Amino acid sequence: MSKKISIIGSGFSSLSAASYLAKEGFDVTIYEKNKNIGGRARRLSKDGFSFDMGPTWYWMPDVFEKFFADFRKKPEDYYELIKLSPAYKVIFDVDNSVSISDDFNEILQTFEEIETGSSKKLSKFMNSAKVNYEIAINNLVYKPGNSITELITLDTVTKIDQFFGTISKDTKRLFKNKNLRQIVEFPVLFLGAKPSNTPSFYNFMNHADFGLGTWHPVGGMYKVVEAMHQLALELNVKFATDASVEKILVKDKTVTGIVVNGEEIKTDIVLTGADYHHSETLLDIEYRNYTEKYWSKKTFAPSSLLFYVGFNKKLENIEHHMLFFDTDFEKHAQEIYDNPKWPKEPLFYASFPSITDKSFAPENHEAATFLIPIAPGIEDTDEIRETYFNKIIERLEKLTNQKLTKNIVFKQSYCVNDFIEDYNSYKGNAYGLANTLLQTAFLRPKLKSPKVKNLFFTGQLTVPGPGVPPSIISGKIVSELIVKSQKK
Numbered sequence: 001m002s003k004k005i006s007i008i009g010s011g012f013s014s015l016s017a018a019s020y021l022a023k024e025g026f027d028v029t030i031y032e033k034n035k036n037i038g039g040r041a042r043r044l045s046k047d048g049f050s051f052d053m054g055p056t057w058y059w060m061p062d063v064f065e066k067f068f069a070d071f072r073k074k075p076e077d078y079y080e081l082i083k084l085s086p087a088y089k090v091i092f093d094v095d096n097s098v099s100i101s102d103d104f105n106e107i108l109q110t111f112e113e114i115e116t117g118s119s120k121k122l123s124k125f126m127n128s129a130k131v132n133y134e135i136a137i138n139n140l141v142y143k144p145g146n147s148i149t150e151l152i153t154l155d156t157v158t159k160i161d162q163f164f165g166t167i168s169k170d171t172k173r174l175f176k177n178k179n180l181r182q183i184v185e186f187p188v189l190f191l192g193a194k195p196s197n198t199p200s201f202y203n204f205m206n207h208a209d210f211g212l213g214t215w216h217p218v219g220g221m222y223k224v225v226e227a228m229h230q231l232a233l234e235l236n237v238k239f240a241t242d243a244s245v246e247k248i249l250v251k252d253k254t255v256t257g258i259v260v261n262g263e264e265i266k267t268d269i270v271l272t273g274a275d276y277h278h279s280e281t282l283l284d285i286e287y288r289n290y291t292e293k294y295w296s297k298k299t300f301a302p303s304s305l306l307f308y309v310g311f312n313k314k315l316e317n318i319e320h321h322m323l324f325f326d327t328d329f330e331k332h333a334q335e336i337y338d339n340p341k342w343p344k345e346p347l348f349y350a351s352f353p354s355i356t357d358k359s360f361a362p363e364n365h366e367a368a369t370f371l372i373p374i375a376p377g378i379e380d381t382d383e384i385r386e387t388y389f390n391k392i393i394e395r396l397e398k399l400t401n402q403k404l405t406k407n408i409v410f411k412q413s414y415c416v417n418d419f420i421e422d423y424n425s426y427k428g429n430a431y432g433l434a435n436t437l438l439q440t441a442f443l444r445p446k447l448k449s450p451k452v453k454n455l456f457f458t459g460q461l462t463v464p465g466p467g468v469p470p471s472i473i474s475g476k477i478v479s480e481l482i483v484k485s486q487k488k
Contacts, residue, residue: 002027003486006258006267008245008282011039012468013458014273015228016067016475017482022235023071024483026269030232031243031260034422037229039273040430041468043222044308047410048362051308051369052222054430055468056351057321058215059190059208062137063469064224067476071231078227080218082356087214088321090186091399092179099319100183102213115177125174125184125203130211132159133204141470144477145442145463163437165200182325189373192301192434192466194333199437214321216356221468245274248282254453258282269454269482273475276445276461278424287452290445299439301431301466302336302373303416307389310410311366315352317400322350324392326399332373340375342384348372348392365409377427380416389413431467432460440465447478448485456482 002025007014010032022028036042040054058064064075075081085102092098098114101107104126112119135155143150167188171181185195187205217223229239240260247259248270257266272279277295280288327345335343351369354361361367370392389411397404416428433439445462449455458478460466 003268004266005029005269005271005482006031006265007271007273008258008279009033009039009273009459010037010239010241011273011459012041012225012228012471013460013475013478014039014271015225015232016472017271017273017458017479018232018237018475019071019228019235020476020479021271021482022232022237024479026482028232028236029238029240031245031258032239032241033244033424035241037239037241038222038225040423041221041225043220043225044412046412047310049308049310049365049367049410050220050360051367052220052351052353053306053308053414055221056353056369057190058217058221058224058468059212060469061212061215063472067472068227068231070476071235073231075217075227078230079223082216082218084214084216084320084356086319087209088323089319090179090183090323090325092325094399094401096179098179098183100210104210107210111180115175115180118175118177118180121174122184125170126206126210129203129205129207132162132201133207133211135159136201136204140441141464141473142477143441143463144447144481145444146446147442151441159201162200162203163440166196167198167200167203168194168196170200170203171195179325182329186323190467192431193299193436194337196333197299197337197434197436199440202435216320216353218357219359220353220357224468245272245282248272248279248452248455250283250287250452250455253287253451255455269456269486271456271458271478271482273457273459275424275426276457276459277426279457283452283455287449287455289449289451295426299337299434299436300376300427300429301434303376303378303419303425303428304414304430305372305374305385305388306414307368307370307392308410308412308414309368309370309408310361311368311404311407312364312409313366313407314364315366315368315400315404316402318350318352318355320352320356322352324348324350324395324399326395336373336375340378342374342378342388343372346372346374346388346391348395350396374416376416376425376429378416380428382413385413385415426461432465435465447474448481454485 044051086099108119249257354367419425419428
């Protein structure tokens with residue numbers, strides 16, 4: 001009789017792990033506290049508009065391809081991909097913006113037009129980024145984070161200095177133009193830390209950006225959730241929604257079951273893809289591996305103030321992805337990491353997917369998602385949210401030269417309190433633990449509990465880190481650990 005595995009949460013890491021484990025013959029059930037699966041990647045549909053509530057960027061397509069290939073499938077078996085051109089646009093001021101092409105030669109030309117000699121420097125930087133990407137994907141990110149020896153290979157030994165340098169120092173050395181530096185530093189923001197705290201080796205994210213390009217799944221990122229859900233169903237994974245796990249049961253230091261909506265369910269193995277800190281609160285104190293003091297000292301990636309907005313007209317001077325860097329980057333970063341508080345003049349990101357994909361909005365309407373990175377754990381009120389919405393709409397109107405306020409027909413916000421309520425997120429963080437030097441690989445929370453037999457963790461607070469591709473990888477890594485543990 002196959003062993004029963006209960007998985008808590010239905011985000012990307014859980015969906016990934018579920019399929020791998022079901023393929024190995026385990027009896028797998030996913031328990032999701034919300035009405036819909038997908039974790040942070042749920043979909044919001046209202047009044048003919050559709051919004052990806054969480055991730056909106058489809059980067060590192062090779063990771064998705066590898067995942068589906070493990071089941072003799074392809075992404076195109078489930079969804080259609082469009083390569084975006086331009087990939088995104090960066091706004092620095094009313095008359096100062098940079099569009100990032102989907103062609104690297106055109107990106108080189110753009111850099112050269114802004115700063116003479118910068119194209120050669122960027123080309124050399126990107127050669128390094130590509131090599132680091134190949135090292136990371138082939139040798140590092142699929143490792144379980146058990147010890148430092150996982151990082152020691154013939155390739156990484158030659159790169160040791162890059163683990164102690166920073167992205168910020170590298171860009172300042174290469175480019176005089178501040179705007180170019182910010183463009184090159186942008187991709188590492190997906191790792192959740194300031195460029196000044198992100199090791200140089202992580203420039204492999206620049207290859208994910210300029211090298212592999214930015215893609216859009218027709219129907220949005222939730223199409224990827226639906227694809228992974230469908231694959232899991234094909235492998236006989238079972239799903240229970242509106243199913244809140246209230247306790248992980250342990251006897252003789254071994255998992256025996258979980259309590260779901262007050263009902264005790266026996267299980268052989270528990271894998272939790274829910275917030276790591278919250279997951280440990282489901283255990284009696286003696287079985288927890290990390291204390292409250294441990295979590296309080298960690299550098300968390302930002303939380304977010306999000307707005308999902310519908311406009312009753314097509315907007316002008318916009319692109320699918322837009323970065324509004326028209327305020328002080330360093331000051332905003334300090335207000336997230338160094339002195340946590342609401343930013344005075346925040347940078348923000350905007351997505352207008354209905355430019356590319358008609359399914360996101362009614363005809364002659366526009367769907368928009370706005371995101372302001374903020375510190376986790378700060379005060380969250382309706383009044384604060386409204387103040388910041390007015391700030392960014394005013395800037396959007398100015399920077400795109402159009403009036404928009406009277407054309408808003410739908411608006412919904414999402415912030416710290418919602419991340420806590422919906423995802424049990426520690427301090428309402430949106431992206432997990434930042435990938436700083438001291439929070440890399442074996443220095444992150446462990447996939448396998450050292451105190452409880454048959455208890456495992458996955459997701460963005462453990463290895464390899466925050467983001468959709470890393471979460472999918474995390475699911476694969478932990479599934480391999482579980483299979484290996486049952487063969488002993």
